[in-house]
Amino acid sequence: MSDTSDKTVNREIHQRPLSPHIQIYRWTLTMFLSILHRATGVALYAGTLLLVWWLMAAATGPEAFAVFQGVAGSWIGRLVLFGYTWALFHHMFGGIKHFIWDTGAGFELSAVEWISRGATVIPILLTLISWVLAYKFMGAF
Amino acid sequence: MSEMRTPLSRVRGLGSAKKGTEHFWLQRVTALANIPLAVFFVSAMVAHAGADYVTVTAFLSRPIVALVMLLLIISMVWHMRLGLQVVIEDYIHGHMAKLLALILNTFFALAVGTSSVLAILKLTLA
Numbered sequence: 521m522s523d524t525s526d527k528t529v530n531r532e533i534h535q536r537p538l539s540p541h542i543q544i545y546r547w548t549l550t551m552f553l554s555i556l557h558r559a560t561g562v563a564l565y566a567g568t569l570l571l572v573w574w575l576m577a578a579a580t581g582p583e584a585f586a587v588f589q590g591v592a593g594s595w596i597g598r599l600v601l602f603g604y605t606w607a608l609f610h611h612m613f614g615g616i617k618h619f620i621w622d623t624g625a626g627f628e629l630s631a632v633e634w635i636s637r638g639a640t641v642i643p644i645l646l647t648l649i650s651w652v653l654a655y656k657f658m659g660a661f
Numbered sequence: 662m663s664e665m666r667t668p669l670s671r672v673r674g675l676g677s678a679k680k681g682t683e684h685f686w687l688q689r690v691t692a693l694a695n696i697p698l699a700v701f702f703v704s705a706m707v708a709h710a711g712a713d714y715v716t717v718t719a720f721l722s723r724p725i726v727a728l729v730m731l732l733l734i735i736s737m738v739w740h741m742r743l744g745l746q747v748v749i750e751d752y753i754h755g756h757m758a759k760l761l762a763l764i765l766n767t768f769f770a771l772a773v774g775t776s777s778v779l780a781i782l783k784l785t786l787a
Contacts, residue, residue: 562748565741568773575730575780578718585714593711608699615692622689650703654710 549636557614560607567604605650609643684743691740698733718784727785734777742770 542551570592577588591597617639620626626635655661675681705726709717720726745766753759 558748561741561744565745568737568741572773572776572780575721575777575784578714578721579780579783582714585717605703608703612696612699616696619689619692650707654707657708658711 549640550632553614553617553636553639557611557618560611560614563607564604564611567600567607570600570604602647602651606643606647609646609650610639613639613643684746688740688743691736691743694732694736695740698729698736701729702733721781721784722787724785727781730781731778734774734781738770738774738777742766745770 545551574588574592577584592601617635620635626632673681705720709720712720721730746763749759749762749766753762
């Protein structure tokens with residue numbers, strides 16, 4: 521390819537209209553959930569380190585386990601675990617939502633909206649129920 | 662373009678990456694397995710909130726609990742490796758950086774998986 525045609529190609533690339541990205545579109549729940557599904561997935565990925573720590577501490581002995589409990593039981597530890605619980609439920613229901621769509625069902629606009637609302641609200645409720653029950657098992661009330 | 666493909670390539674249906682729908686399928690299979698396993702895990706965590714060392718280790722050492730925990734770890738680690746692979750392929754464009762990230766992803770998943778399996782086996786076989 522000669523120099524002249526290279527320049528022509530470059531100019532054509534620069535003049536092409538750019539595809540609109542997320543800052544252009546009106547925000548919808550489905551877009552938001554799509555991003556959140558990936559974000560919770562990545563958070564859960566990192567959070568497996570907590571699971572490893574917990575299992576290793578239990579397998580190591582009472583002292584190691586006490587260290588884990590001290591960190592996990594602190595207010596920041598509980599906040600992280602609360603977030604982890606929500607991320608797990610949210611990702612789970614995001615997955616169930618995708619299972620429904622994988623079958624080709626639920627693509628009518630109203631169905632999409634209702635499935636998305638369910639996949640937003642149910643995980644929040646399950647997280648709250650889990651933590652109320654956890655505090656109950658701890659004898660908080 | 663379809664006529665550019667050979668009949669053999671079409672019948673194999675493996676595409677340019679030679680993997681076909683394997684990634685998509687395993688992502689879904691592990692996702693399905695993760696649902697009951699994660700429900701069990703969260704329930705167990707809730708029931709043992711604030712529990713002491715003796716109670717937790719006694720629970721984890723029960724064969725049925727250890728078995729379900731092992732299944733959870735394997736399915737979860739597999740699923741998360743497939744998931745992060747897609748994230749890496751979407752956002753990291755440099756060839757070497759992408760290759761490195763994909764390898765680290767595999768190492769991380771294997772490290773998390775084997776450490777967890779080792780801990781569970783130690784608890785249940787002790």
